[in-house]
Amino acid sequence: MSAMTQIRETFRRDQVWSFLQPAQASVDVSKDILLYVEDLNVSFDGFKAINNLNLYINDGELRCLIGANGAGKTTLMDIITGKTEPDSGSVWFGQTHNLLEQDEAAIAHLGIGRKFQKPTVFEEHTVFTNLELSLKTNKAVLPTLFARLSTQQKARIQEVLDTIGLSEQQDQMAGSLSHGQKQWLEIGMLLASDSRLLLVDEPVAGMTAEETERTAELLTSLAGKHTVVVVEHDMAFVRSIARTVTVLHQGSVLAEGTMDEIQANPDVIEVYLGEDPEGEAA
Amino acid sequence: MRLSPSSWFKRSGEPGAVVAPFVGLLLLVTLFASVGNLLFTEGSVFHVSTYTITLLGKYLCYAMLALAVDVVWGYCGILSLGHAAFFALGGYGMGMYLMRQIGDRGVYGNPILPDFMVFLNWEQLPWYWFGFDHFGFALLMALLVPGLLAFVFGWLAFRSRVTGVYLSIMTQALTYALMLAFFRNEMGFGGNNGLTDFKDILGFDLQSDTTRVALFAITAFCLSLTLLASHAIMTSRFGKVIIALRDTESRSRFLGYRTERYKVWLFVYSAVVAALAGALYVPQIGIINPGEFAPLNSIEVVIWVAIGGRGTLVGAVLGALLVNYAKTRLTAIFPDAWLFALGALFVLVTLFLPKGLIGMAGQWRARRQSGQHQNQSVEGQS
Numbered sequence: 001m002s003a004m005t006q007i008r009e010t011f012r013r014d015q016v017w018s019f020l021q022p023a024q025a026s027v028d029v030s031k032d033i034l035l036y037v038e039d040l041n042v043s044f045d046g047f048k049a050i051n052n053l054n055l056y057i058n059d060g061e062l063r064c065l066i067g068a069n070g071a072g073k074t075t076l077m078d079i080i081t082g083k084t085e086p087d088s089g090s091v092w093f094g095q096t097h098n099l100l101e102q103d104e105a106a107i108a109h110l111g112i113g114r115k116f117q118k119p120t121v122f123e124e125h126t127v128f129t130n131l132e133l134s135l136k137t138n139k140a141v142l143p144t145l146f147a148r149l150s151t152q153q154k155a156r157i158q159e160v161l162d163t164i165g166l167s168e169q170q171d172q173m174a175g176s177l178s179h180g181q182k183q184w185l186e187i188g189m190l191l192a193s194d195s196r197l198l199l200v201d202e203p204v205a206g207m208t209a210e211e212t213e214r215t216a217e218l219l220t221s222l223a224g225k226h227t228v229v230v231v232e233h234d235m236a237f238v239r240s241i242a243r244t245v246t247v248l249h250q251g252s253v254l255a256e257g258t259m260d261e262i263q264a265n266p267d268v269i270e271v272y273l274g275e276d277p278e279g280e281a282a
Numbered sequence: 283m284r285l286s287p288s289s290w291f292k293r294s295g296e297p298g299a300v301v302a303p304f305v306g307l308l309l310l311v312t313l314f315a316s317v318g319n320l321l322f323t324e325g326s327v328f329h330v331s332t333y334t335i336t337l338l339g340k341y342l343c344y345a346m347l348a349l350a351v352d353v354v355w356g357y358c359g360i361l362s363l364g365h366a367a368f369f370a371l372g373g374y375g376m377g378m379y380l381m382r383q384i385g386d387r388g389v390y391g392n393p394i395l396p397d398f399m400v401f402l403n404w405e406q407l408p409w410y411w412f413g414f415d416h417f418g419f420a421l422l423m424a425l426l427v428p429g430l431l432a433f434v435f436g437w438l439a440f441r442s443r444v445t446g447v448y449l450s451i452m453t454q455a456l457t458y459a460l461m462l463a464f465f466r467n468e469m470g471f472g473g474n475n476g477l478t479d480f481k482d483i484l485g486f487d488l489q490s491d492t493t494r495v496a497l498f499a500i501t502a503f504c505l506s507l508t509l510l511a512s513h514a515i516m517t518s519r520f521g522k523v524i525i526a527l528r529d530t531e532s533r534s535r536f537l538g539y540r541t542e543r544y545k546v547w548l549f550v551y552s553a554v555v556a557a558l559a560g561a562l563y564v565p566q567i568g569i570i571n572p573g574e575f576a577p578l579n580s581i582e583v584v585i586w587v588a589i590g591g592r593g594t595l596v597g598a599v600l601g602a603l604l605v606n607y608a609k610t611r612l613t614a615i616f617p618d619a620w621l622f623a624l625g626a627l628f629v630l631v632t633l634f635l636p637k638g639l640i641g642m643a644g645q646w647r648a649r650r651q652s653g654q655h656q657n658q659s660v661e662g663q664s
């Protein structure tokens with residue numbers, strides 16, 4: 001009986017076998033949802049870092065993830081980008097791409113870009129080369145060996161350099177940039193990669209107030225064309241950019257809604273013992 | 283490539299800036315040495331002895347091996363302590379050809395079987411010796427087999443994401459295992475005597491001056507070619523990815539680069555360069571035996587590269603040439619002191635010249651330039 005249903009499932013006429021689908025298949029967002037995270041569980045040595053987590057990210061939205069240190073925000077990004085394998089659950093990109101079956105490189109090709117919590121750029125390369133390596137190109141070995149920058153690609157790099165305000169530093173080694181500039185460069189690398197979904201882990205850590213403001217502007221301007229998920233501790237920053245906020249607590253979603261709804265949510269208030277969520281609770 | 287005009291010219295401190303001049307110099311020296319040997323008789327100031335020619339040829343082979351190690355270690359952070367294995371396999375490939383060329387001129391006069399097989403009472407040639415009487419096939423195998431070994435080894439190691447010390451230990455184990463295997467008589471590679479008593483190559487007498495000069499010149503030419511090729515590879519976008527993944531591999535993966543494939547192919551390239559060096563080494567030295575697989579040999583190569591300056595290509599070549607020259611001189615005076623001297627040199631360089639001799643030259647130039655700037659600004663003020 002179950003074998004029969006399995007065969008039926010395998011030969012469903014409305015589906016294409018996964019191995020017949022083109023590698024760069026477009027992302028199916030007909031339900032308006034770009035990222036599905038369902039019943040996700042991960043534990044490290046018995047400690048449940050992610051606990052039955054469910055999360056849906058709409059196509060084109062800008063979502064903020066907040067939660068105390070250790071709530072599992074970075075771990076969630078690790079799972080989405082293929083770095084960490086979950087114990088159970090599913091992660092789908094659109095309706096056709098099961099991210100848990102793919103490695104980091106394949107996930108990047110699908111259009112998921114990531115900024116690390118600790119700024120991670122290629123320190124021994126110039127700012128320009130950092131962006132060149134991030135461009136959306138064929139990243140197989142042979143094409144890369146013979147790759148030449150086209151005029152459009154150069155123009156694109158200049159455009160990104162202008163956006164992140166590092167035009168003057170383009171020939172400087174990335175390792176010699178300030179902390180804030182490295183953060184910007186990494187955001188620039190996301191822009192150059194032209195990813196559909198941007199996962200941005202703590203982008204304004206170590207930035208001055210002015211830099212923070214410019215980052216907020218940049219991220220808001222990206223929403224719509226890209227889908228952006230931002231993890232941040234700085235509540236003023238979250239308030240300035242977010243339309244929807246998801247609160248993570250001990251590896252699962254505690255609350256979801258607008259900033260005002262979140263701050264009025266009794267669960268959130270209880271978890272933080274009545275502390276003002278604008279304080280350390282973030 | 284870059285939009286700003288400053289980058290059209292190489293900064294003089296940049297390692298790549300010296301590859302072309304270095305190759306020019308190398309070919310010039312080769313020309314003078316060759317002419318000095320063939321055209322000037324003994325007694326002339328321009329005469330270069332055949333002994334010197336062979337010695338230079340040997341140094342150049344070592345330089346090519348150092349270049350191979352630098353490509354993986356300096357640019358990709360893969361500290362291979364087993365590159366002598368690829369060198370030796372390349373050497374054995376060439377040695378098998380040279381062995382077959384002896385024909386019936388061996389001690390036992392067997393037209394097919396090399397002496398050591400007759401000695402072992404073997405009736406016929408093992409299957410893996412077939413075809414090695416053809417130079418083209420032998421050379422192809424000398425490069426292909428080490429390349430294939432590097433591919434399989436790299437594929438297994440890099441896919442399982444083995445890095446750092448563990449990888450280095452695995453490369454040592456590889457060369458050690460091969461050494462033990464080649465020591466065995468039943469392997470069919472001459473056991474601990476290896477392959478020797480070669481007579482000629484492509485019909486040219488290996489003892490004649492002309493052949494020796496030709497082999498030396500070919501080695502210089504191959505070294506130049508591999509230097510230029512390596513430089514082109516390391517400055518291509520592929521090379522930039524290699525440097526990028528050396529520093530932050532996970533970043534490169536999240537950008538969509540399959541870093542393990544990049545590492546495998548770089549490793550294969552490096553192994554083939556090492557094998558070519560080995561194949562050029564054997565006809566000049568006249569012997570290949572399992573001692574070439576010795577783990578210590580691979581470690582020595584790493585020291586040459588560290589002394590010359592890792593990640594600079596030319597530095598690796600210079601390091602190999604200088605250290606080996608020093609070795610020749612020193613072992614002639616104090617045969618037992620060499621390993622201590624090498625160890626001391628390595629420690630000194632690691633402590634005081636982290637970028638090797640090439641790095642020191644760059645620092646020195648930078649200091650002189652900044653000194654000039656200061657002088658100018660002082661003059662401007664007065």
Ligand SMILES: Nc1ncnc2c1ncn2[C@@H]1O[C@H](COP(=O)(O)OP(=O)(O)O)[C@@H](O)[C@H]1O
Nearest residue numbers: 044045049067068069070071072073074075076
């Ligand atoms: N690779 C790992 N091994 C063991 N524990 C880990 C690992 N990664 C994360 N953790 C633990 O999981 C919890 C969640 O971490 P993380 O996702 O980094 O939190 P956040 O980013 O929300 O501050 C923390 O308690 C952390 O110590």
Ligand SMILES: [Mg+2]
Nearest residue numbers: 073074075117
């Ligand atoms: Mg975190």
